[in-house]
Amino acid sequence: MNKSLVNKYNIAGPRYTSYPTVPYWNDNTFSVEKYKQSLITSFNESNAKEGISLYIHMPFCESLCTFCGCNKRITKQHDVETPYIESVLKEWNLYLNLFNEKPIIKELHLGGGTPTFFNPENLKKLIKGILKDAVLAKGHEFSFEGHPNNTTKAHLQALYDVGFNRVSFGVQDYNSTVQKAIHRIQPFENVKRATETAREIGYLSVGHDIIFGLPFQTLEHVEQTILKTKELGPDRLAFYSYAHVPWIKGNGQRGFKDSDLPKAELKRQQYELGKQLLMEVGYHEIGMDHFALPSDSLYKSMQKKSLHRNFMGYTASKTQTMIGLGVSSIGDSWYGFGQNVKVIEEYYDLLEKNELPVYRGHILNNEDLVIRRHILNLMCSFETSWESEHMYFPEIPEVLIKLKEMEHDALLEIHAKSINILPKGQPFVRNICMAFDLLLQRKTPDVQLFSMTV
The missing domain is CATH 3.80.30.20 (tm_1862 like domain)
Structure with missing residues (x-):
């Protein structure tokens, strides 16, 4: 692996087991x-x-x-x-x-x-x-x-x-x-x-x-x-x-x-x-x-x-x-996420009251659902497309601008209505997903929230 690419792309970023990611x-x-x-x-x-x-x-x-x-x-x-x-x-x-x-x-x-x-x-x-x-x-x-x-x-x-x-x-x-x-x-x-x-x-x-x-x-x-x-x-x-x-x-x-x-x-x-x-x-x-x-x-x-x-x-x-x-467990309805309380005693107390022990979560809007599909495609298939109308979102041109440098580094290929990640770019899939992460783009965290991508 090219040392300069590691140095260039080794930044803090999500692992994308969900979108939106938990801090957002x-x-x-x-x-x-x-x-x-x-x-x-x-x-x-x-x-x-x-x-x-x-x-x-x-x-x-x-x-x-x-x-x-x-x-x-x-x-x-x-x-x-x-x-x-x-x-x-x-x-x-x-x-x-x-x-x-x-x-x-x-x-x-x-x-x-x-x-x-x-x-x-x-x-x-x-x-x-x-x-x-x-x-x-x-x-x-x-x-x-x-x-x-x-x-x-x-x-x-x-x-x-x-x-x-x-x-x-x-x-x-x-x-x-x-x-x-x-x-x-x-x-x-x-x-x-x-x-x-x-x-x-x-x-x-x-x-x-x-x-x-x-x-x-x-x-x-x-x-x-x-x-x-x-x-x-x-x-x-x-x-x-x-x-x-x-x-x-x-x-x-x-x-x-x-x-x-x-x-x-x-x-x-x-x-x-x-x-x-x-x-x-x-x-x-x-x-x-x-x-x-x-x-x-x-x-x-x-x-x-x-x-x-x-x-x-x-x-x-x-x-x-x-x-x-169970305590701290996260559920996923596709349209929403819900996480249980993290302290066992609190978990027990809520169940004694016949209440679901969920203490936080996120309800996905239409934009979230589209971005979620793109990130899933990239993480699972190393490619995604917006040929279908329901996969397009207005910020696509801005995403592609962010990916141009990665295309120059031969990490991916950009086509008219799709991208695919090349073998050289697969270790950097988290970085590529970050270009699609509109919530991350709109509000860069003030403190480090994620582990390093490399």
């Missing part, structure tokens, strides 16, 4: 009632055709990983499990009361925190409670994030028994110095055991998450991690840049000094090396930061141009309605 949500025009109505509209339009997605946030961890930017509660007290599960099921019932028919669940993802903090029987109880008043879609995809150190055969079997067919394990890096810095000590043997056990049970897709740009991480560390990953051959990989945002995430990302982090040029070299090694053994790059084998549903989705992106990252199929359950 308009709380003044948002209300829980409006969000409920947007969910009802979306559900009525889409449930019978494509089903819905569920994201359930499981916030508890036994120890703090200092690279993590997720909402979590650190505790070793497992008596927190039952009240949390009961509250999530109560929240789910509040959503069920909005709908006039049983939801058809197409996708379900358990994230965290550490979902495998919960014992297998409690996880089973949670999922059975969710499915009791729902229909399981044909070809459904249920997945969870597993910590290799504490994901047991019992966890994997229990979740498989209630419909789970995909699991992703957080690997990050196998080097002991890096692991110590991020407070995530896990031997290769633990990852190997968890991966092989999942396959023995029958999981269709096993994924690994690997991060570059971690403190003290070198090119050699990335190479060794990828080589060990090749031994296990996960079906898909998230290989992404560490998002250093301690001003947002607080002390959890202050377990090391800023000077301990690789500089932008080294980070890009780490990515290019990892990408080369992965592609040599048959992985294909999917959108931004993801790789998959040709047998995996994510690759097949990319080939069929049905790849989708939301708060869960890239998904193999689209559902218009995504309901977020």
Whole structure:
């Protein structure tokens, strides 16, 4: 990767798991009632055709990983499990009361925190409670994030028994110095055991998450991690840049000094090396930061141009309605976003009052919806078009002026009514999306809100 391009385009920018991005949500025009109505509209339009997605946030961890930017509660007290599960099921019932028919669940993802903090029987109880008043879609995809150190055969079997067919394990890096810095000590043997056990049970897709740009991480560390990953051959990989945002995430990302982090040029070299090694053994790059084998549903989705992106990252199929359950979880009706309160006690209190625990969100206007489609196209297909009248917006000429420099740098091609991102420009897809982000253009933040794009 050209060093001058890295220096030129390495600026703070969103990861675009949503548009508008969370800092640009308009709380003044948002209300829980409006969000409920947007969910009802979306559900009525889409449930019978494509089903819905569920994201359930499981916030508890036994120890703090200092690279993590997720909402979590650190505790070793497992008596927190039952009240949390009961509250999530109560929240789910509040959503069920909005709908006039049983939801058809197409996708379900358990994230965290550490979902495998919960014992297998409690996880089973949670999922059975969710499915009791729902229909399981044909070809459904249920997945969870597993910590290799504490994901047991019992966890994997229990979740498989209630419909789970995909699991992703957080690997990050196998080097002991890096692991110590991020407070995530896990031997290769633990990852190997968890991966092989999942396959023995029958999981269709096993994924690994690997991060570059971690403190003290070198090119050699990335190479060794990828080589060990090749031994296990996960079906898909998230290989992404560490998002250093301690001003947002607080002390959890202050377990090391800023000077301990690789500089932008080294980070890009780490990515290019990892990408080369992965592609040599048959992985294909999917959108931004993801790789998959040709047998995996994510690759097949990319080939069929049905790849989708939301708060869960890239998904193999689209559902218009995504309901977020659990503390800090975000839901998406396509016409609106709603985020739950971030403090567990407040979450419990609102549910005791039979109130949805949503505390902020955004209702999309017509402009938002058009820009959202363009950014989704760029993030999922590396191209977008405004040939259809409903995809045109008045600021298109200004967007193209902003993209001219990137066209000069051979990152993309501009056509009469479309653009496509060239292979050289794919690592800079976030920068290209930023040219379409009208809210960002109209109000540049006074302080840094986002991680660096490179």
